[in-house]
Amino acid sequence: MEGSSDVHSGTHEIGIIRAATGDYDPKKQQFAEEVLKKDWASFYDLIASSDAPFLHSTDGRRPLSLKELKEFITSDQVEVLGLGREDRLCTAIPNGPEAAVCFFAFALRCTFAPLNIGLSRDEFDFEFTDLPAKALVVQAKDGLSEDDQKNTGNAVSVARKCKVEKLLELTPSKEVAGLFQLGKHAAGKPLKGDALGNPLASVKRDNLALVLHTSGTTKKPKIVPLTHANIASGAMCIASTVELKPEHICLNTMPLFHIHxxxxxxxxxxxxxxxxxxxxxxxQVQNFHAALVRQPEPNWYSAVPTMHLQILQFAEEVAKEKGKPPENKLQLIRNCSAALVPTVAAAMEEVLKVSVMPTYAMTESMPIASNPRFGKRKLRSVGMKAGPNMGIMNGHPxxxxxxxxEEGEVVxxxxxVTSGYEYREHMDANPNIEAFSEGWLRTGDKGWLDADxxxxxxGRFKEIINRAGEKISPFEVEDxxxxxxxxxxxxxFAVPHKSLGEVVGIAAVLKDGKSLTIKELRSWCNKCDKLQAKWIPEMLVTxxxxxxxxxxxxxxINLAKKLDLQPLEGVPKDLDHPGISG
Structure with missing residues (x-):
């Protein structure tokens, strides 16, 4: 995998480029417009009724086939009496095959709202009230960790406080991965109401399938509604980009309350x-690497940069101790949800002997762009359009x-792409007024397109560091x-400064046995000539x-405020911080 670098228009760095292979056929990439022309109502119609294994657990249970999945999710085993298609059903269960099957089962018959089982009581309260939730499904406590038992108790007690109408409990099958029995929770009222019946008789493309809250950095999170057309067309586009085949096995470690x-x-x-x-x-990185050599051996995975970095560093540590990195059959590593710096991508390719695919998406649109699997891959770029239409627009309005x-906002x-955020009374204004321009969703991300x-x-517009009018990309500083x-x-991240407005700060974790001061870091920056003078960090927080x-x-976003940093003045500064939660 030979790399090269180039410069676009004398201002933008292209970075490392991996040449296309003989297997590349650009016609294999499907786009949303053509997928939506096909005859289907929901993801159910796009899934083959195959006896081949689909969903695997790591606890020795038999894998679930696609045929078994389709039979289960349309059966009365997942019927919730009195739950309509527009009603919101939440889950608060641990990651695992049951979380995956819950997605298929409940998105097909109502509006599914998966929640992080680790939410605080206040966060559960907000979710149940803001959605609003009509039903909550938790997992039976037998087999749950002590923490998850406590978290489950929090979810149930808050749901009762918020008068969530239906409380249910699932008990995982002991024989087949992902299957479960569903019944009334002991703390819930008797389940009453009409049965929906076979969901295939009523499901339509424009029905809501999934609602997810955005992460909410400066204000309360917004609800992103996604229809069957949204999620199924997105999945078809992604499958074509990754060029998935029956022999491909994905190792999922992403939380299944997240779009990714x-x-x-x-x-x-x-x-x-x-x-x-x-x-x-x-x-947990040790569990991830152990799963790479357990049957069936996965040959690709998709995750976020923080996970990739831990996976890389673990492999590097093993290589130092044993002379070679851990064994694996990986062919492809896909990155999404946040930018992966090119140096980490290149190191992963070198250490793990694998191709890295940088991509781009968000809760409001999964996917947006991607490097091709076998085509030219530019590790500094998140690739070409890979689903919806995409462009670069001037700032609102x-x-x-x-x-x-030319740099502008990605649209x-x-x-x-979601049709728009759900409006709530606690909002200062309708968020869709600034989020959409002539039908185009403004992503809030700053970027540019090259000639290809x-x-x-x-970076995010909210993340761009404004140093006396100089717009600094945190992504390029990190790289x-x-x-x-x-x-x-x-x-x-942005650090407030009395005269310059903002300057560059670095929050860093040091390697064992290493030390670093802001003076040493700035001296290193000047010597290696990787950043122009205004982009060199002026604060180091270890x-x-x-x-x-x-x-x-x-x-x-808002990291300086969370760290309680006062505006800088004069000389650059160091800070040793005990750490904060996300």
Whole structure:
């Protein structure tokens, strides 16, 4: 995998390029417009009734076939009396095959709202009230960890406080991965009402299938409603981009209350007739590497940058101890949900002997863009359009499109793109007024397109560091920092400054036995000439771990406020911080 670098228009760096292979056929990429022309009502119609294994657990249970999945999700075993198609059903269960099957079963018959089992009581309260939730499904406590038993208790007690009408409990099958028995929870009232019956008789493309809250960085999270047309067209596009086949086996470690795990790893695998292994619980790098050599051996996975970095560092540590990295049969690593810095992507390819596919998506549109699996891959770029229509637009309220090489806001339209956020009374204004321009969703991401149609992201507009009018990309700063030998992990963020407005700060985790001061870091930056002078960090915060959100994304926005940093003045500064939660 030979790399090269180039410069676009004298201003933008293209970075490392991997040449296309002989297997590349651009016609295999499906786009939302053509997928929506086909005859189907929901994802159910796109899934083959195959006896081949589809869903694997790691506890020795027999894998679930696609045929068994389709029979189960349309049966009365998952019927919830009195639950209509527009009603919202929440789950608060651990990651695993049952979470995947819940998605298929409940998205097909009502509006599914999967929740993180680790939410606080206040967060559960907000979810149940804001959605609003008509039903909650939790897992029977037998077999749950102590923490998950406590979390389940929190979810149930808050649901009762919020007067969630229906409380249910699922008991996992002891024989087949993902299957379960569903019944009334002991704390719930008797289940009453009409049965929906076979959901296939009533499901339509424009029915809501899934509602998810955005992560909410500065304000309360917004509800993103997604129809069957949104999620199924997105999954078909992703399956074509990854070029999934029956022999492909995905190792899922993404949380299944998140769009990435549900649509990429689970639904795209299902519509392609391929397989997925659902790792239980939260991500742990040792468990992930152990699963790489357990039958069936996975040959691809898709995850977020924080997970990739841990997987890489674990492999590097093993290589130092044993002379070679851990065994694996991986062919492809797909990145999504946050930007993967090119130096990490290149290191993963070198250490794990695998191809890395940078992509781009969000809760409001899964997918948006992707590098091709076998075509030209540009590791600095998130690739070409890979589902909906995509362009670069001037900032709100200017809706004019920009030319190749010009930076602006990434906009998307059609197929997997949500029709708009749900309005709630606690909002200052309708969020869709600024979020949409002439039908195009404004992503909030700053970027530009090269002459080949590849998209390059500079960062979220909220994350861009404004140093006396100079707009600084935290992504590019981090990419430069990765080559510093003292840094194990880092994120760049905006630090308030009395005269300059904002300057670059680095929150860093140091390698064992290493030390680093802001003076040493700035000296290193000047010597290696990776950043122009204004982009060199002026604050270094060392901490035990990088703050992350529940899905593994770095919690960059408002980090200075969370760290209680006062505006800088004068000389650059160091801070040793005990760490904060995401």
């Amino acid at each position: 795990g549900l649509i990429v790893n689970v639904l795209a695998s299902a519509v392609a007739g391929s397989q997925v292994i659902c790792l239980p619980g939260v991500f 200017d809706s004019s499109f920009l030319k190749v090489g 998307v339209k059609g197929g997997p 149609g590849y998209l390059y992201l500079s 430069a920092m990765r080559s510093n030998d003292a840094l194990k992990d880092c994120i760049a 901490m035990p771990s990088i703050p992350k959100g529940p899905t593994g994304k770095p919690a960059r």
